[in-house]
Amino acid sequence: MRKICLLVVFVFVIVFTTNLFAAKNIEVLSKVENVVVYHSGALVSRASDNKVGVGLFELEFKDISSKLVLNSFVIKNKEVTILNKNLIKKLSKEEFFQLEDRKTAVINQIKLLEQKYAEANFIKEVDELEKMLSFYSDKILDLNKELRKIDNAIVEAKKLDSVKLNNEDAAILKVLVSVEQQLTKSLHFEYIVGGIGWSPFYEIEVENSSSKQIELKYMAKIMSQTGENWENITLQLSSAFPLENPTKLPKPEEPWVLSYRTNQNNIKQTDNLTQNNNQQIAKLEGVDYQDIFVPSFLKLRTLNGKFAIKSNSTVFSFPIMNISLPAEYSFYAYPSLDNEVYLVAKVAEWDTLGLVDGVANVTYNKNSVGKTILKFSDFSDTLLLSVGKDNSIYFKRAEIENKKYAKEVTFGKKKKITFAYEFQLKNNNQHDVTIEFFEQVPISQTKTTNVILEQLSEGVHDEEQGEISWKINLSPGKLVKKQLIYTVEYEGGSFSFSKRSSARFRTISCPSF
Numbered sequence: 001m002r003k004i005c006l007l008v009v010f011v012f013v014i015v016f017t018t019n020l021f022a023a024k025n026i027e028v029l030s031k032v033e034n035v036v037v038y039h040s041g042a043l044v045s046r047a048s049d050n051k052v053g054v055g056l057f058e059l060e061f062k063d064i065s066s067k068l069v070l071n072s073f074v075i076k077n078k079e080v081t082i083l084n085k086n087l088i089k090k091l092s093k094e095e096f097f098q099l100e101d102r103k104t105a106v107i108n109q110i111k112l113l114e115q116k117y118a119e120a121n122f123i124k125e126v127d128e129l130e131k132m133l134s135f136y137s138d139k140i141l142d143l144n145k146e147l148r149k150i151d152n153a154i155v156e157a158k159k160l161d162s163v164k165l166n167n168e169d170a171a172i173l174k175v176l177v178s179v180e181q182q183l184t185k186s187l188h189f190e191y192i193v194g195g196i197g198w199s200p201f202y203e204i205e206v207e208n209s210s211s212k213q214i215e216l217k218y219m220a221k222i223m224s225q226t227g228e229n230w231e232n233i234t235l236q237l238s239s240a241f242p243l244e245n246p247t248k249l250p251k252p253e254e255p256w257v258l259s260y261r262t263n264q265n266n267i268k269q270t271d272n273l274t275q276n277n278n279q280q281i282a283k284l285e286g287v288d289y290q291d292i293f294v295p296s297f298l299k300l301r302t303l304n305g306k307f308a309i310k311s312n313s314t315v316f317s318f319p320i321m322n323i324s325l326p327a328e329y330s331f332y333a334y335p336s337l338d339n340e341v342y343l344v345a346k347v348a349e350w351d352t353l354g355l356v357d358g359v360a361n362v363t364y365n366k367n368s369v370g371k372t373i374l375k376f377s378d379f380s381d382t383l384l385l386s387v388g389k390d391n392s393i394y395f396k397r398a399e400i401e402n403k404k405y406a407k408e409v410t411f412g413k414k415k416k417i418t419f420a421y422e423f424q425l426k427n428n429n430q431h432d433v434t435i436e437f438f439e440q441v442p443i444s445q446t447k448t449t450n451v452i453l454e455q456l457s458e459g460v461h462d463e464e465q466g467e468i469s470w471k472i473n474l475s476p477g478k479l480v481k482k483q484l485i486y487t488v489e490y491e492g493g494s495f496s497f498s499k500r501s502s503a504r505f506r507t508i509s510c511p512s513f
Contacts, residue, residue, distance in 0.1 A: 066171035072192035169227025194282030195225035200358030293377030333437035335397035394426035427474035455485035
């Protein structure tokens with residue numbers, strides 16, 4: 001049985017080698033029709049009008065990206081079967097010098113080995129001589145084999161050096177194919193490349209705090225180091241994974257068990273297949289990457305018009321959409337975390353637009369107020385967008401001075417401490433405004449700890465989040481005071497706060513530029 005298997009393999013090798021030499025070489029000239037750019041990588045679709053008959057052919061594609069993922073290359077024509085693929089990359093000057101240095105090092109090792117072999121007179125015993133001969137023969141064979149590989153690589157590198165390609169990131173792709181019948185349409189093929197990625201960017205314009213809308217310009221920043229220059233292409237953007245190819249059905253790794261104060265964060269979600277696939281895609285050189293959240297439903301977005309992308313490490317900006325959204329403006333404060341007051345826009349009708357977390361440049365009242373981070377994954381229905389700090393609202397938070405407050409008192413096994421704060425707000429604008437501010441209070445998770453809310457001044461208590469919120473309408477010049485007083489009784493331990501994250505988004509690595 002073993003002899004039969006070896007015979008089959010031998011016959012296959014002979015037939016394959018014979019067919020390879022019999023294959024006719026065709027240099028394929030193609031144009032890019034469509035490119036889907038991912039946050040890391042791109043799917044390139046090309047078409048060629050080359051005439052390909054019936055039989056075996058070696059198709060040669062020049063100026064193909066050296067960062068092509070070889071196993072992603074497919075020919076869409078059903079008449080064509082791919083037998084073999086080979087990506088030939090030009091060596092950079094530094095890589096060529098390293099090859100020559102390696103050759104010199106191997107030659108020196110051979111010389112040293114031969115020199116020591118010539119000094120064999122110190123060997124007296126036959127056993128030692130046999131060991132030395134065995135070692136020498138094995139080592140010299142390995143070194144000579146490595147030397148031949150290096151020589152062949154240098155010869156091939158010199159041959160390729162005379163071939164003109166776009167740049168050092170371009171390569172030559174050779175594909176051995178079998179064509180069963182005459183092609184009736186153009187040759188269509190596609191592949192995934194690395195060395196490219198897109199990042200979301202926004203321009204936000206707010207007229208004033210009494211406005212009823214917000215102007216949003218959504219753009220994509222793209223950088224390419226693929227080695228391919230694309231002209232007059234259809235450009236699509238995707239937040240999917242380029243090599244996503246699930247091989248098993250989705251199944252939870254463990255039961256979903258209800259427990260005290262549990263939430264969806266207890267459900268573990270893994271995507272090891274995607275992560276492993278992404279490691280095969282070359283990232284942009286000299287560019288930092290960051291994790292962003294993208295909508296789970298977001299797949300593909302086609303941009304209007306035709307575009308060109310050069311492989312020169314330049315950051316290009318492409319318009320995705322310009323839109324006016326209804327907005328309500330108010331002021332926001334979280335004094336225990338930040339003593340500043342912020343102008344915010346409550347934006348509705350945004351959650352079906354497929355917006356991705358990103359950096360935004362904000363213009364307020366025709367003045368640039370700087371950049372902000374848009375984290376759409378933090379919101380569900382209404383987007384709370386920070387326009388910037390605004391000092392037209394006077395806001396002060398101070399502890400209420402009283403001997404019974406902020407002092408730990410012990411009674412029996414228990415201890416208690418009371419916290420008391422006063423908030424002062426004043427509207428210095430010439431029009432009515434609304435301000436919302438928040439404060440945290442501890443959440444009791446044990447029977448031995450108790451939180452008593454004594455004074456909220458009409459604030460609303462969110463027990464699950466452990467927050468007190470106030471929403472106040474202020475007329476021009478009006479001053480308002482609010483108080484928050486609460487007592488914590490406990491026997492020991494510490495206080496904890498709950499957090500919630502959205503399950504409607506997933507994380508992906510995105511270039512940061």
